[in-house]
Amino acid sequence: MPDPRELFSLTGRVAIVTGSTRGLGRAMAEGFAHAGASVVVTGRDPDRSSVAAEQIRSATGRDVIGLGCHMGDWDAIPGCVERVVGHFGRVDVLVNNAGINPGIQSLDDVSLELWRKVFSVNLEGVLRMSQCVAPVMRDAGGGSIINIGSTQGYEGSPEAVAYGASKAALRHLTVMMSKVWAPWKIRANILSPGSFLTDILERAEEFQPGALAWLASLNSQNRIANTHEIVGPALYLASAASSFVTGDDITASGGMHK
Numbered sequence: 001m002p003d004p005r006e007l008f009s010l011t012g013r014v015a016i017v018t019g020s021t022r023g024l025g026r027a028m029a030e031g032f033a034h035a036g037a038s039v040v041v042t043g044r045d046p047d048r049s050s051v052a053a054e055q056i057r058s059a060t061g062r063d064v065i066g067l068g069c070h071m072g073d074w075d076a077i078p079g080c081v082e083r084v085v086g087h088f089g090r091v092d093v094l095v096n097n098a099g100i101n102p103g104i105q106s107l108d109d110v111s112l113e114l115w116r117k118v119f120s121v122n123l124e125g126v127l128r129m130s131q132c133v134a135p136v137m138r139d140a141g142g143g144s145i146i147n148i149g150s151t152q153g154y155e156g157s158p159e160a161v162a163y164g165a166s167k168a169a170l171r172h173l174t175v176m177m178s179k180v181w182a183p184w185k186i187r188a189n190i191l192s193p194g195s196f197l198t199d200i201l202e203r204a205e206e207f208q209p210g211a212l213a214w215l216a217s218l219n220s221q222n223r224i225a226n227t228h229e230i231v232g233p234a235l236y237l238a239s240a241a242s243s244f245v246t247g248d249d250i251t252a253s254g255g256m257h258k
């Protein structure tokens with residue numbers, strides 16, 4: 001039986017975490033580096049990506065680089081992946097974390113422009129990034145793709161129709177990835193967080209006092225999670241510990257019902 005410590009180790013692996021200059025992405029990027037991985041931090045702002053990468057590198061001693069790459073720019077993504085391969089020579093883990101939730105989008109007044117903006121990042125960017133990374137993983141012997149969903153992808157919210165629809169579609173796309181790329185030894189899973197204390201939720205509390213208490217009441221633990229609590233589930237999916245897990249949908253939601 002393999003040593004459990006080795007099962008969860010990412011030593012020698014290269015991981016890309018999109019949208020990782022802050023929030024859940026930043027927590028996962030740093031967590032992977034602590035687990036032994038070389039890490040690529042990406043964000044729309046190259047400077048912020050470089051700063052975050054330097055901070056993670058200083059904290060972990062790992063090889064960490066920061067790249068500017070907008071996941072809503074279909075044509076820019078291949079160049080980003082080429083730079084990663086040029087530096088590290090391989091990619092073993094891809095976390096498609098970058099996403100946007102532009103606030104209130106009711107069914108009656110959501111615009112085509114807003115709808116396309118949300119889907120361009122939350123779905124099309126995931127597809128393009130995965131298309132570019134999958135052959136690299138294949139050539140290295142396989143890998144793990146983790147798509148970051150949301151509990152809003154199950155039932156949704158009347159005030160976030162575009163966001164919820166994009167995350168529901170992401171669940172289906174993830175299953176297709178798991179089936180099509182299985183012969184390449186690539187696993188694909190979706191990790192759907194509930195309420196985590198990111199800057200987005202902090203702003204929500206500022207604009208609508210009591211928002212955090214209401215969100216906490218929706219799960220069995222009656223609390224909002226800290227960002228570092230996403231690292232365990234993500235590390236499980238990224239590592240050999242989940243070698244027989246693919247096409248699955250895992251939540252980190254404190255018991256919120258799907």
